[in-house]
Amino acid sequence: MRLTTASGRRLVAGIPILWLLVLFLIPFIIVFRISFSEVRLAIPPYTPLLTWRHGSPVLQLHWSAYQFLFTDPLYVSSYLYSLKVAAVSTLCCLGLGYPMAYAIARSHAAMRPVLLMLIVLPFWTSFLLRVYAWIGLLKNNGVINNVLMYLGVIHHPLALLQTDFAVYIGIVYSYLPFMILPLYANLEKHDGTLLEAAADLGARPLRAFVRVTLPQSFAGIVAGSLLVFIPAVGEYVIPTLLGRTDQIMIGRVLSDEFFENRDWPVASAVAIVILLLLVVPIMLFQRLERRELEAAK
C-alpha cells in the first residue's frame, strides 16, 4: 500500500493527537465534570449533572466542592505549602543542576555520553526504592546520624526525617536529572567564540558568563524549572515517605479525599485548582518557546 505524503502527515500528527485526546482531554473532562457534582453514597459516588424532570433535562451545577476548598484552611495551606516546597526545590535543582550541566557541556566530547549516562543512571532503579533508601539514610539511627555520632560531631541524633529538609532532599535528588538534561541540551549548543568575543572586548570570565552564557541559556533554565516545578507541586510519594506529618502537600490531600473520604467532587476540585495554578507557568513557557523559535529562524 502506498502512503501519500498527506495521509502520512495526518498519521504522524494523528497519533499524538489521539493520545492526548484519550489519555488527557477525556479524563480531564470527566474530572472537571465530577468537580461540579455533590457527593452521595452510591455508585458512582457523586450526583449526576443532568437529571430528567417531567421529561426535560435539567442541568445541576454544584459549586459546593470549590467553596469547601476555601472554607477549610487545610486546603489553602496545603496549596501554599506545595507551591513553596516546589519553588524551593526548583531553585535548589537549578543551583545544583546548572553547574553540572555546564560542566558536562564543557567537558571533552568523548566524556559527555558517559557523564550524561551517570545523570540518567538512577532511573534504572525503582523510584520508590530510591526514596525508601533516603529513609535509611535520614532516620534517627540511620547512616548519616550514625556516622556523625561516631565522629563525635553530634551527641544526639538530628531529627532529619519527617522535616521540610527531608522533602527537599527527596525532591531535589529525584528531579535533578529533569533540570540537568534540558539545561545541558541548551548549553551544549552555545558557541564558544561568543565567550572569546566577550573576553576580547574586555569582559572577565565571570562577567562574560553573566552577560553572554546566562541570558542565552534562559530557555533551558525555564524548561528545566518547569519540568521540576510542575511535578513537584503535585508530588505525593516523597512528602508521604519523608515529609512532615503536621503539614501535608496538596498531592496527599487529593489522594486522601479520593481514597479515604471518598469525596470525589472535592478531590476533583482540588485537581482542577492545581491545574489552574500550573497553567500559568506552562503558558509562559510556551510563549517563551515560540519566541525562541522565531528568533532561531
Add this chain to the structure above:
Amino acid sequence: MPPAADPDSAYVRIANLTKRFGDFVAVDDVSLDIRRGEIFCLLGGSGSGKTTLLRMLAGFELPSAGTIRIDGADMSAIPPYERPVNMMFQSYALFPHMSVEKNVAFGLEQEGRGREQIRHQVGEILDIVKMGGFGARKPHQLSGGQRQRVALARALVKRPKLLLLDEPLAALDKKLREHTQFELLNIQQRLGVTFIVVTHDQEEAMTLGTRLGVMNHGRIAQIGTPSDIYESPATRFVADFIGSVNMFEGRVSDDGADCLRIDCTELGCTVRAERTVSCTRGAIVWTAIRPEKINISRQPPAAAGQPGLTENAVRGTVREIAYMGDMSIYLVQIDSGSVMRVTLPNVMRGAERPIARQESVWLSWHGSSPVVLTE
C-alpha cells in the same frame, strides 16, 4: 588624524613564537615585526598556522615559546580581556540576544564608561560603518554584509592599538566583498588603527595588505609588499601559492655577470633570466614564469634562432581556451609535452581572427620575466 606611520618602528614585535599542540607544531619559530598603522596580511592555506598566530595575538592561545610585544609591552602574562587588542571573528560572533547597539556598546561597558559617552561613541562608530539606522535590530534581522559591519564596529569602538581580522570577507559574496574591501581600507586609514588580517584568499590579501606574510607549515615563507611577493617570490611554494605560474626545473648552463642561462629539458628550450640569485654552473634551479608575462603569436619571435637552439621561446599547440571576459586563458601544450598556461587581456572588441584551439603557436617571454628559484 591617524598617527604618522613611522616605517621603521616595530609596533607589534613577534619574536621566535612557537605553538605546539601535542606533537603538532602549529606555529614554528615565527619572528615578525608589524609597523604602526599598516595593514599586515597573513596569507596561507588551511593548517598553515595563520589562525593560531592570530589567536596568540588576541590571547586565546598561549605561546609554547617566544614573545609578543605590542607597543613595547610584553603580552605574555596578559589575558585577552586586558589586551589593547580587538578581534573581528570570522563568524562575527555577534551576541544573538543583544541589539546592534548593545553589541557595540559591550566593550565600552566593560571599561565602565558613562552611559552618555557610550551612547555617543556607539552612534559615531555605527555611522562610520554606515549602520546608523540599525541600532535597535537584533543580529538575526541583519544581512551578512550588515553583520560584518556591526562586527567591525564592535571591534573598532574601543579604538584598539591593534585590530585582528580573521577572514573578514570570507562570508560575503563576491560583489559585496570587493566593495567592502575598499571600505575597510577607507575606515582603516580614517582611524589609523593597525590591522592584522588573516586570510586564505590571495586576492583579498593583495588588495588589503600594505605588506603580506605568506605562511606555510607554521613558518613565514616570505614577507613583503604585494608586488614583492607576486613579482619576486622567494621560494617555489610562494610562487605557486600566489597567482598561477609555469614552473620548470632546469640546470644552470651559463652564469654570466648579469644573466643566467638555464637548460630546461621539460620546457625544451634555454631560459635566459636576469641574475637575481646566486647559483653556480650546473646547479639545479627552477624557473617560474607568470602566465600574463608570456606572449602568444603565430609567427616565431624575432629573437628565436634555429629550431632546437631557441632562447625564451617555445612552440606548441593550443589545447584549451577559457574566455573570462576581461582576459582569456590559453593552455598550450608545448613540443616537449608539458602544458603552459598563458593569459592575454582582451583589449579589442571582436578581434580579427583570434587564436583558436588546435592552432600551432609560439610562446615567448622577455628576459626579465622568469624568476629563478633555488628552493
